[in-house]
Amino acid sequence: MREQNAAVRRGNFDEVALGYNLKEALREAERCLDCSRPGCVTGCPVHIDIPAFIRLIRAGKYREAYDHLTEDTVLPAVCGRVCRQEDQCEKDCTVGKKLQAVAIGRLERWLGDMAIEKGWHQKHAIRPNGFRVGIVGSGPAGLACAADLARSGCEVIIYEALHRPGGVLRYGIPEFRLPDQVIEAEIANLLRLGVKVQCDTLVGRLFTLEQMLGEMGFDAVFVGTGAGYPKFMGIPGEGLNGVLSANEFLTRCNLMGAHRFPYCDTPVNLGRTVAVIGAGNTAMDATRVALRMGVEKVRCVYRRSREESPAREEEVRHAEEEGVEFLWLTNPVEILGSGEGFVRGIRCVRMEMGEPDETGRRRPVPVPDSEFDIEADSVIYAIGTNANPIMGQTSRLELDKRGYIRTNERLETSIPGVFAGGDIVTGAATVIQAMGAGRRAARSILNRLGVRTC
Numbered sequence: 001m002r003e004q005n006a007a008v009r010r011g012n013f014d015e016v017a018l019g020y021n022l023k024e025a026l027r028e029a030e031r032c033l034d035c036s037r038p039g040c041v042t043g044c045p046v047h048i049d050i051p052a053f054i055r056l057i058r059a060g061k062y063r064e065a066y067d068h069l070t071e072d073t074v075l076p077a078v079c080g081r082v083c084r085q086e087d088q089c090e091k092d093c094t095v096g097k098k099l100q101a102v103a104i105g106r107l108e109r110w111l112g113d114m115a116i117e118k119g120w121h122q123k124h125a126i127r128p129n130g131f132r133v134g135i136v137g138s139g140p141a142g143l144a145c146a147a148d149l150a151r152s153g154c155e156v157i158i159y160e161a162l163h164r165p166g167g168v169l170r171y172g173i174p175e176f177r178l179p180d181q182v183i184e185a186e187i188a189n190l191l192r193l194g195v196k197v198q199c200d201t202l203v204g205r206l207f208t209l210e211q212m213l214g215e216m217g218f219d220a221v222f223v224g225t226g227a228g229y230p231k232f233m234g235i236p237g238e239g240l241n242g243v244l245s246a247n248e249f250l251t252r253c254n255l256m257g258a259h260r261f262p263y264c265d266t267p268v269n270l271g272r273t274v275a276v277i278g279a280g281n282t283a284m285d286a287t288r289v290a291l292r293m294g295v296e297k298v299r300c301v302y303r304r305s306r307e308e309s310p311a312r313e314e315e316v317r318h319a320e321e322e323g324v325e326f327l328w329l330t331n332p333v334e335i336l337g338s339g340e341g342f343v344r345g346i347r348c349v350r351m352e353m354g355e356p357d358e359t360g361r362r363r364p365v366p367v368p369d370s371e372f373d374i375e376a377d378s379v380i381y382a383i384g385t386n387a388n389p390i391m392g393q394t395s396r397l398e399l400d401k402r403g404y405i406r407t408n409e410r411l412e413t414s415i416p417g418v419f420a421g422g423d424i425v426t427g428a429a430t431v432i433q434a435m436g437a438g439r440r441a442a443r444s445i446l447n448r449l450g451v452r453t454c
Contacts, residue, residue, distance in 0.1 A: 080109025139167020237335025271377025
């Protein structure tokens, strides 16, 4: 796929990947073997009939291809951009056993973008069934759950704590990976199904889950609040000015326009040098946003090797091309202060890969006498997240030992009529996995209400 030049794109927030044109899309679609037993469908968490929509693209039936695709996904232009296709549908592509796998995600994006350009939206004859369902959180799980419930005739209201809907799609992913206009277009399609979204509404503070099922008159509730509570390492110096979580940093930039200060009222003073701890997709986003905000030097510090990095290979490559310096096999042990309460650097130790742990993954161990210091005016933590505790604090929900909501195989919680799915149940996962959970929960809710599934 064509991309912006690295030297140019590090100075703007325009989308990096430019997408296929018609000729490129048709050429890629021709590579699909149209397998009789397609592994790609099994590898997709929402079980999109991938060969069928690609077959329709090849035949030039683009609108039919879009209609077929959106039977299973409400966010094709989003998922085509941010899903880890290489670990899911494309991993099981038959072509990929000998050659490069068919670029399923890029074709999905191309079709989703064509739909936005032409103003297509999903067509469904909806017959109201009289049931009301409340959704807590407007991230991928909540949006997918809401779409299936609405198509089956339920009245659906989504409650979002922030001032714009989209959840992690909005606050967690920069525009150079997922443009705002794409999120807006996909959510607009959801609203056409009759779904209502109420922002600036923090469930658990304004009202509880029990109140939703009682005095507010909902027949069922789905909780899809994600896992946005940041993790830190617990090393000395984390209370210094200049230490941020990636969640806070990216939210300030993506949702609140910090990169446009002073034109937006959200300042983020990063200084000359920034160190990002972690090497997942969120860490890559944080490093690349920092570069675009004019930071002179950005380092990514990770205690394992590049091969163990959980980020998509494409995201690591993009960060390298844009000038991020990677310190692999490096572990912070202390954040150093200036003496006036501000960050001045990080003390690190070299690591080497040791014996496998209980998961089978090799454990990084410190190299003796290998400590060294690096300069940093700001430190951004991107080492994972925990469950937001508000739901557990304000309701009778049963939680697991990590603080996530406990559910059964039907995604029912300990409160009858309340279901949950996505990162608030499993911990941090992918957009499409959260959508898959939302769709499973919708089926369970409809079964509980005695409604035929959509």
